Amino acid sequence: MNASVPRGPVLSVTDLTVSVGTETGPRPLVSGLSFDLFAGETLCIAGESGSGKSITSLAAMALLPPGVRVTGGSIRLDGRDLAKLSERRMQAIRGARIAMIFQEPMTSLNPVLTIGTQLSEAIRSHDPGANAQALALAALKSVRLSQPEARMRQYPHELSGGMRQRVMIAMALALKPEVLIADEPTTALDVTVQREVLDLLRDLQRDTGTAIILITHDMGVVAEMADRVVVMKSGCMVETGPVRDIFARPAEAYTQALLAAVPRMGDGSGPVPAPAETIARIEDISVRYDIRGGLLGRVTHRVHAVEEVSFEIRMGETFSLVGESGCGKSTIARAMTGLVPHQGLINLAGHVVPEDGLSAGPALRRDVQMVFQDPAAALNPRKRVGDLVAEPLVIHRIGDAASRRERVRALFDRVGLSPDQIDRYPHEFSGGQRQRICIARALALEPRLIIADESVSALDVSVQARVLDLLAELKADLGISYLFISHDMAVVENISDRIAVMYLGQIVETGSRAQIFGNPQHPYTRRLIEAVPIPDPTHQRPALSRMSDDVRSPVWPVGAGPAKVALSDIGGGHRVASA
Amino acid sequence: MAAYLLRRLVQSALILLGITIITFGLLYVLPADPVRQIAGRSATPEVVENIRRQLGLDQPVWVQYWTYLSGLLQGDMGRSYLQKTDVATLIAARLPATLLLMVGAITCELIFGLTLGVIAALKRGRPIDTGLMVGSFVAVSAPQFVVALLLLYVFAVKLGWFPIGGYGTFAHLVLPSVTLGIMGAGWYSRMMRSSMLDVLRADYIRTARAKGLGRLRVILRHAMPNAILPIVAMIGMDIGIFMGGVVVVESVFGWPGIGQLAWQAIQRVDIPIIMGVTLVSAIAIVLGNLLADLIAPMIDPRIKLR
Numbered sequence: 001m002n003a004s005v006p007r008g009p010v011l012s013v014t015d016l017t018v019s020v021g022t023e024t025g026p027r028p029l030v031s032g033l034s035f036d037l038f039a040g041e042t043l044c045i046a047g048e049s050g051s052g053k054s055i056t057s058l059a060a061m062a063l064l065p066p067g068v069r070v071t072g073g074s075i076r077l078d079g080r081d082l083a084k085l086s087e088r089r090m091q092a093i094r095g096a097r098i099a100m101i102f103q104e105p106m107t108s109l110n111p112v113l114t115i116g117t118q119l120s121e122a123i124r125s126h127d128p129g130a131n132a133q134a135l136a137l138a139a140l141k142s143v144r145l146s147q148p149e150a151r152m153r154q155y156p157h158e159l160s161g162g163m164r165q166r167v168m169i170a171m172a173l174a175l176k177p178e179v180l181i182a183d184e185p186t187t188a189l190d191v192t193v194q195r196e197v198l199d200l201l202r203d204l205q206r207d208t209g210t211a212i213i214l215i216t217h218d219m220g221v222v223a224e225m226a227d228r229v230v231v232m233k234s235g236c237m238v239e240t241g242p243v244r245d246i247f248a249r250p251a252e253a254y255t256q257a258l259l260a261a262v263p264r265m266g267d268g269s270g271p272v273p274a275p276a277e278t279i280a281r282i283e284d285i286s287v288r289y290d291i292r293g294g295l296l297g298r299v300t301h302r303v304h305a306v307e308e309v310s311f312e313i314r315m316g317e318t319f320s321l322v323g324e325s326g327c328g329k330s331t332i333a334r335a336m337t338g339l340v341p342h343q344g345l346i347n348l349a350g351h352v353v354p355e356d357g358l359s360a361g362p363a364l365r366r367d368v369q370m371v372f373q374d375p376a377a378a379l380n381p382r383k384r385v386g387d388l389v390a391e392p393l394v395i396h397r398i399g400d401a402a403s404r405r406e407r408v409r410a411l412f413d414r415v416g417l418s419p420d421q422i423d424r425y426p427h428e429f430s431g432g433q434r435q436r437i438c439i440a441r442a443l444a445l446e447p448r449l450i451i452a453d454e455s456v457s458a459l460d461v462s463v464q465a466r467v468l469d470l471l472a473e474l475k476a477d478l479g480i481s482y483l484f485i486s487h488d489m490a491v492v493e494n495i496s497d498r499i500a501v502m503y504l505g506q507i508v509e510t511g512s513r514a515q516i517f518g519n520p521q522h523p524y525t526r527r528l529i530e531a532v533p534i535p536d537p538t539h540q541r542p543a544l545s546r547m548s549d550d551v552r553s554p555v556w557p558v559g560a561g562p563a564k565v566a567l568s569d570i571g572g573g574h575r576v577a578s579a
Numbered sequence: 580m581a582a583y584l585l586r587r588l589v590q591s592a593l594i595l596l597g598i599t600i601i602t603f604g605l606l607y608v609l610p611a612d613p614v615r616q617i618a619g620r621s622a623t624p625e626v627v628e629n630i631r632r633q634l635g636l637d638q639p640v641w642v643q644y645w646t647y648l649s650g651l652l653q654g655d656m657g658r659s660y661l662q663k664t665d666v667a668t669l670i671a672a673r674l675p676a677t678l679l680l681m682v683g684a685i686t687c688e689l690i691f692g693l694t695l696g697v698i699a700a701l702k703r704g705r706p707i708d709t710g711l712m713v714g715s716f717v718a719v720s721a722p723q724f725v726v727a728l729l730l731l732y733v734f735a736v737k738l739g740w741f742p743i744g745g746y747g748t749f750a751h752l753v754l755p756s757v758t759l760g761i762m763g764a765g766w767y768s769r770m771m772r773s774s775m776l777d778v779l780r781a782d783y784i785r786t787a788r789a790k791g792l793g794r795l796r797v798i799l800r801h802a803m804p805n806a807i808l809p810i811v812a813m814i815g816m817d818i819g820i821f822m823g824g825v826v827v828v829e830s831v832f833g834w835p836g837i838g839q840l841a842w843q844a845i846q847r848v849d850i851p852i853i854m855g856v857t858l859v860s861a862i863a864i865v866l867g868n869l870l871a872d873l874i875a876p877m878i879d880p881r882i883k884l885r
């Protein structure tokens with residue numbers, strides 16, 4: 001990006017083919033892929049799941065899973081073909097000259113070793129004479145971790161996801177490699193943390209000149225980080241070019257479709273529905289979990305997961321709860337469906353949810369249904385999908401076998417699946433299709449409210465867009481209301497009528513979509529909105545307004561608790577916490 | 580930590596109390612009459628009644644239990660009906676031999692079980708893996724007296740490497756330990772194999788490899804400490820399983836431990852000894868489990884004792 005003198009590429013991939021061995025012979029996962037990576041640049045490999053982008057990066061590290069091999073082409077670092085190196089030679093290159101960070105910071109560090117041990121062993125293995133402790137500490141400082149000396153002695157579980165990803169980056173960059181491969185490095189992180197990690201990567205790259213291959217499905221991240229882009233689909237390169245060209249003039253239909261599917265803030269349109277009858281009323285609900293300790297196992301502390309939250313959902317509207325992990329948004333959903341005990345009043349479609357949660361009657365369960373985040377985990381793999389969708393009808397003793405089957409066929413048709421597929425098993429469907437099955441199951445009882453807890457977060461963008469369309473269509477046709485729970489501001493902006501922003505178990509700002517996105521008042525709301533990557537490489541990003549670094553703990557001694565945030569109306573139902 | 584330990588010890592005491600109640604009850608309803616054993620076949624009814632009264636066996640069962648329990652709480656485990664010696668003395672004389680045998684068996688289990696399990700995991704699907712898993716299956720299913728006789732025949736009789744039986748030197752310890760440990764080694768190798776296979780798939784193993792660490796360091800430093808965790812919990816349970824095996828193995832090898840003592844006592848319905856051995860075994864099992872729970876957080880810092 002800044003090299004005025006033309007230089008050769010650091011890493012050169014030529015005609016790379018990676019195949020998995022199957023009973024019928026090798027099947028290619030990546031075929032004929034070529035690209036060059038130059039010092040100091042960021043190359044983004046973008047694509048949806050199954051596009052082969054992760055396999056490409058693992059091939060460069062020679063860390064392909066068992067059964068998967070490079071079957072053609074070359075990956076050259078300094079003229080040496082990495083695909084042909086022995087494992088022992090490759091060990092000397094891994095970590096020292098090509099380093100990699102992974103998607104899941106929560107599981108990518110060894111839980112039984114301290115941060116210091118994991119950092120210094122990497123340094124020592126490549127440079128036995130080095131003062132590994134000192135270098136490790138310097139690496140931790142360079143990723144701007146607070147209290148680096150204390151972190152060295154901590155274990156991974158004592159750190160948050162964002163902090164762990166910083167440790168991973170420190171580990172990867174400690175030996176100043178020429179190439180850093182970052183495989184979805186921020187996908188598992190909260191949006192504000194994602195922003196900080198991306199900023200960190202960019203700053204470190206400026207200081208060290210490391211070439212970065214950034215693998216991501218998020219076109220917003222591509223627009224913010226990339227110098228050049230490779231778009232992949234089904235193992236092949238679809239298109240490549242400088243980032244501005246790709247976004248301004250995508251040549252291929254697939255790239256155009258991918259960009260069109262990206263939810264953008266400012267897209268949400270349509271009038272706010274007129275105030276209608278209230279379907280759900282939540283008044284001052286709190287959810288607290290006991291922590292026991294001491295000799296007799298008495299309750300010594302409580303986790304204040306949700307603290308005196310109130311809101312209403314009206315008929316036929318989509319009400320969104322947004323916030324980052326641990327803010328209590330999913331706990332509210334669980335309290336509303338009677339899955340956790342709560343204090344306060346929850347009135348759903350005229351039924352009061354009992355505070356112990358357990359004695360919630362069948363009528364309530366019938367009127368309120370849930371759609372979860374991971375459709376693969378929410379469907380029993382041993383049952384046929386038709387039986388899964390019919391199960392709520394069986395439990396509530398509605399109809400006989402024949403009429404239930406007819407109803408299931410109609411539901412499949414309704415959610416855009418072929419009724420002929422009802423005798424198949426969940427694994428025969430794609431992620432998006434499975435989520436449609438979950439929606440069909442939720443619809444089986446004709447509920448009045450559907451709680452969608454991160455229901456589109458695990459889906460590829462193009463699939464996500466279609467599932468969101470389906471939800472909107474069902475709302476228009478059937479008059480269903482949604483409680484939509486999400487961390488993704490862009491998705492929320494597209495689907496919501498009204499929004500509540502949650503922080504540490506309380507609502508800090510609530511109002512209509514136009515009020516929240518057009519006139520965000522609370523600093524946390526602004527921070528959330530600013531942190532969203534904008535899928536436009538020409539966009540000038542404002543500097544991130546920093547809140548205090550340490551996240552406050554929701555754990556309080558018995559008798560104590562957080563101060564209740566008071567909301568004041570600043571006009572038209574837009575209520576904001578006084579700072 | 581201190582509070583945790585205290586609570587666990589109180590729990591343990593309650594468990595042991597329950598065990599004394601159950602064992603006492605079972606021995607009471609047993610059709611065998613200890614007095615007949617003591618008096619012999621030809622004793623007159625008067626003699627039998629006399630002995631019964633002397634031993635307090637004519638009392639109602641709860642009175643008998645209460646007498647036993649109050650003695651126990653004062654450190655008195657009762658006297659053997661036949662050997663006319665304190666049970667505590669008898670057990671104390673034989674306990675070291677059994678503990679030694681257990682240490683030997685656990686060592687044998689861990690060395691064979693863990694090593695072979697790791698090797699099988701690393702060579703997954705290859706002939707060596709299949710061979711080891713078939714072997715472990717045989718080890719798990721072979722009855723201990725068969726294993727004992729087989730080992731004796733090959734290593735003591737044919738090869739003459741180890742003594743046929745007895746107690747005293749390290750050589751005496753080998754065959755009984757292997758006999759007692761071979762079943763556990765079979766279990767552990769299977770558990771360690773599947774545990775290793777899980778861990779080797781973990782993200783942090785990929786991270787360790789991505790750092791450029793050597794294969795040996797990845798296995799020893801990153802994979803094994805994580806894979807061994809479920810095994811540690813098993814070692815506590817193992818002591819209970821051993822107690823059953825000890826009776827057989829000590830008899831076959833003439834090993835002067837509490838297993839032999841128990842075997843003789845059961846044959847002669849010597850209730851105080853049976854009670855005493857059961858109680859000591861129960862204490863060993865409870866302590867073994869407590870120890871396993873205390874070791875676990877040393878391996879995995881995420882485990883908190885409370």
